[in-house]
Each structure stands twice: as structure tokens, then as C-alpha cells.
Amino acid sequence: MKIKSKILGLAALLMAGMVQAQEFKFPSDPALEAKARELNAAYTDYMNSEQFVEATKPLHWLLVNVPELNPSIYQNGTKIYDEASKITTDEAQKRVYQDSVMTLFIKRGQLYDDETKWIENKAYYAYGYYKDVEEMLPNVVADFERAIELNGELSLAALYPAYFDAIRRNDGYNDAYTPEQVLEKYGEIQKLLAKAEADGKDVATAKSQMENLLVAMDLIDCDFIENTMGPKLAADPTNEALADQIFNYSVQYKCYSTNAFLQALEIKHAKEPSFSTSQVIAMRYMQEDNTAGAEEMWTQALKLAENDMQKADAQMELAKIYVKQGKKSAGRAAAKEVANLDPSRTSDIYSLIGGMYMNSF
Structure with missing residues (x-):
């Protein structure tokens, strides 16, 4: 996928910078140091030759025995375990490798103060691994929201539909939100996409996918606009964001005869x-x-x-x-x-x- 290639490319650049910036912390014990150096070289050789399953064995030893060796074992480890999960035909082992990717992010967060650099990658991998796993979907949504909280946005516009799809699935599997909460999250994502567009990014595909996902949720109809959203606007006629929402949904779903549409239109007209x-x-x-x-x-x-x-x-x-x-x-x-x-x-x-x-x- 294009998203993945971009993320991995970014990760590679970050990895190179981190490796150069931080020294390796080999154990003081001579025998343990020799073992760590040997296995660090071994897993790197396996990775460079794309023998990812083989690379997991020496890497695992390093993660268990010298977890603070260098951030590179977490950066490289993400790629190794992810690629290994694609190679194995054993579904149980595939899940072990995928869970290992998530564990690496968690462990890295405990050791190094660099969550802003990898939280978006964690959300991306979590969505790919767990979007059909009912009990894991709240965590997937939380990772996307953590990325936005820390960085103010998602760097790739294509990740916003993935985020909203995680919300959609979490609601479908776990009845996680009210319709109003879903629409609120949808509105927040639309604002982020508008900002990305203003910054010169191409968001047309992401916007289209977002609209399709919202329609698929079958949340909105004329009755919902009139009986759920309308009373809220009547109670707070200064809420321009809600008025815009009602106006846009009324146009999208052709609900022109509702009182909610008329009030939203009056507010819109007063402003513009x-x-x-x-x-x-x-x-x-x-x-x-x-x-x-x-x-x-x-x-x-x-x-x-x-x-x-x-x-x-x-x-x-x-x-x-x-x-x-x-x-x-x-x-x-x-x-x-x-x-x-x-x-x-x-x-x-x-x-x-x-x-x-x-x-x-």
C-alpha cells in the first residue's frame, strides 16, 4: 500500500537519525557483551537479506536481555515482525508477530521519550491488524486519537478514513457511540482535512471515502435531522458549527422541508x-x-x-x-x-x- 511505503520510508529516516544520535549500550559483562554484539550483527544481517522470520530469533534475545541496547532494535523490530507476519502461513503465529509489533511500540514508549515520532505508525499497524477484532477496536481508535492529540493532525490524509472506519467498526461491534458522538468525530476529522487541504495536501480521495463511510453507517435521515439535531439548535441558536452541520446534511439527504433546515439556513444567511x-x-x-x-x-x-x-x-x-x-x-x-x-x-x-x-x- 502507498500509505505503508510512505510510513516505512519515514520510519527509515527516523531510524537512521536515531542510530547515529544514540550510542549502543552494551552490557559491562564481557561474555554478555560478546553475545549481544554477535546477535545484533546476526539479526541485522538477516533483516538486510530479507530473512525476516530468521531475524526474529536473535532480535528476541536482544529485546529480552538488553532492552536498552539502542532504539534501533525497536525501529528495526517493527519492520521485522510485521514482515514475518506476512510470511508465515500459521494464523496463530501471524498473530504473535503482529502482537509483537504492538509490544515494541509500548516498550519503546517506556524507554524513550519519542512517542510523537511513532504513534501514528502504531495506529496504522493497529488498524491493519485489529480492524476486525471486536475487543481491540477501542485501542485502535485510541491510537489514532493519541496521534492527533500529540501531533495536532495525521501526517497522511489517507489515514483519516482509516481512523473513521475504526470508529465505524467500533460502533458496529461494540455499540460504542451515540449518533451525535459519531457525527461530532466526523466533524472533527472534516476540520483536520480542511486544514490539510489548506496546507496544500490532496484530500479529495480521503473526503470521498469519509462520505461513503458515513452513508454506510445509515445514521442520518430527515427524521434524525429534524428530531435529534433540530432541538439542539433551537436550544442553542448561536451554535454555528451545528447549524452548518444541519445545513450540509439537509442538502446531502435532501431534507429541505424540515424546520431544522430552515433554522440552520436562517443562521447561515445571517452570517453570510x-x-x-x-x-x-x-x-x-x-x-x-x-x-x-x-x-x-x-x-x-x-x-x-x-x-x-x-x-x-x-x-x-x-x-x-x-x-x-x-x-x-x-x-x-x-x-x-x-x-x-x-x-x-x-x-x-x-x-x-x-x-x-x-x-x-
């Missing part, structure tokens, strides 16, 4: 007024027979219009509202303005004005 938000709010007000509110929104839309076509739309809707309110002179004036802005709508204007006269009789 536009012709389109004014237009949609006005249309919703008309559905509710709120002509005063619709008039106010179409008046705003007229001021926010970016071209004559939009201005004509606003004037036409205002003309209809004025007619409905019995404001005939205002209706005629708005209708005539439509003709000036968009002559192609002349027939509609005549129909509107003609209807006004018919109704007056």
Missing part, C-alpha cells in the same frame, strides 16, 4: 447573506403562508442579486406577494420592473397584471 439563501428562505416562508417574512427575504434577495436575471426573479416574486397582500400599485410597479430587467417574461407579467384586474372586478 446571499441571493440563494434569501431565495430559499423566502420560498419556505411562502409555503408556510408567511407573506411578510417572504417579502422581507425577497427584498433582501433583490439587494443581493448578482445579475438582472436574479433581480427579475426577485421582482416577480415580490409582485406576486404584493398582489396577494392587496397592494395593487406596488404589484404593478414590481411587474413592470421585471419587464425592464427581462423582456422574455412579458407574457407572465401581463398574466399577473390581468389577474389583478379580474380580481378587482
Whole structure:
């Protein structure tokens, strides 16, 4: 996988720097020192010749008998045990090797203050090994969250869908979260992806995978937006993040008729007024027979219009509202303005004005 190659490449660079920076701590006992030197050379030779299963034996002796020899035995050991797990056909032995990778990270954390350098790798390996293991999924999620806590982000955008998939699986296997908690975590990841995108990283694939995973969880529908998210926004109308969430989910799931969508749209419009938000709010007000509110929104839309076509739309809707309110002179004036802005709508204007006269009789 591309993710793995990048991580291992990063690990190799870190390993080279660490080995050069830290001296080997061989035992003071001459016989033990000779044994440690012999097995350190042996496991390294096996690793360089890609004999990974053979390398585990001398490496294991070093880890047990001289655990503080050098950080390299943990850095190299991660690769050795991982590669050995791919070679063996014995499923039980495969799990032993995979568990050994995790143990190396834990032991390294106990000996060296460098968790920020490897915690993301630990999360990556844990996801690969344990994503189908019910009791291990909480730990997988915790590793990803620890990486974000320590480093502020995940260095590879492709790891975010893996993190969210671990959340999805943990919820499926262990009923670990409420729907609101899942959406909160999803929102936090979206913010991190937005930051990565602002930093110049390609996050398009990661975003698409995230959306697919959320849809697969089948958490959201119009009832959920209206009855679960809506009351929270009603209780805290200053919560712009929640309003954005409701607006985005309403658009994604085509839930335009909910009160929650209308309130979220009103909040969005108050913050960033536009012709389109004014237009949609006005249309919703008309559905509710709120002509005063619709008039106010179409008046705003007229001021926010970016071209004559939009201005004509606003004037036409205002003309209809004025007619409905019995404001005939205002209706005629708005209708005539439509003709000036968009002559192609002349027939509609005549129909509107003609209807006004018919109704007056």
C-alpha cells in the first residue's frame, strides 16, 4: 500500500537519525557483551537479506536481555515482525508477530521519550491488524486519537478514513457511540482535512471515502435531522458549527422541508447573506403562508442579486406577494420592473397584471 511505503520510508529516516544520535549500550559483562554484539550483527544481517522470520530469533534475545541496547532494535523490530507476519502461513503465529509489533511500540514508549515520532505508525499497524477484532477496536481508535492529540493532525490524509472506519467498526461491534458522538468525530476529522487541504495536501480521495463511510453507517435521515439535531439548535441558536452541520446534511439527504433546515439556513444567511439563501428562505416562508417574512427575504434577495436575471426573479416574486397582500400599485410597479430587467417574461407579467384586474372586478 502507498500509505505503508510512505510510513516505512519515514520510519527509515527516523531510524537512521536515531542510530547515529544514540550510542549502543552494551552490557559491562564481557561474555554478555560478546553475545549481544554477535546477535545484533546476526539479526541485522538477516533483516538486510530479507530473512525476516530468521531475524526474529536473535532480535528476541536482544529485546529480552538488553532492552536498552539502542532504539534501533525497536525501529528495526517493527519492520521485522510485521514482515514475518506476512510470511508465515500459521494464523496463530501471524498473530504473535503482529502482537509483537504492538509490544515494541509500548516498550519503546517506556524507554524513550519519542512517542510523537511513532504513534501514528502504531495506529496504522493497529488498524491493519485489529480492524476486525471486536475487543481491540477501542485501542485502535485510541491510537489514532493519541496521534492527533500529540501531533495536532495525521501526517497522511489517507489515514483519516482509516481512523473513521475504526470508529465505524467500533460502533458496529461494540455499540460504542451515540449518533451525535459519531457525527461530532466526523466533524472533527472534516476540520483536520480542511486544514490539510489548506496546507496544500490532496484530500479529495480521503473526503470521498469519509462520505461513503458515513452513508454506510445509515445514521442520518430527515427524521434524525429534524428530531435529534433540530432541538439542539433551537436550544442553542448561536451554535454555528451545528447549524452548518444541519445545513450540509439537509442538502446531502435532501431534507429541505424540515424546520431544522430552515433554522440552520436562517443562521447561515445571517452570517453570510446571499441571493440563494434569501431565495430559499423566502420560498419556505411562502409555503408556510408567511407573506411578510417572504417579502422581507425577497427584498433582501433583490439587494443581493448578482445579475438582472436574479433581480427579475426577485421582482416577480415580490409582485406576486404584493398582489396577494392587496397592494395593487406596488404589484404593478414590481411587474413592470421585471419587464425592464427581462423582456422574455412579458407574457407572465401581463398574466399577473390581468389577474389583478379580474380580481378587482
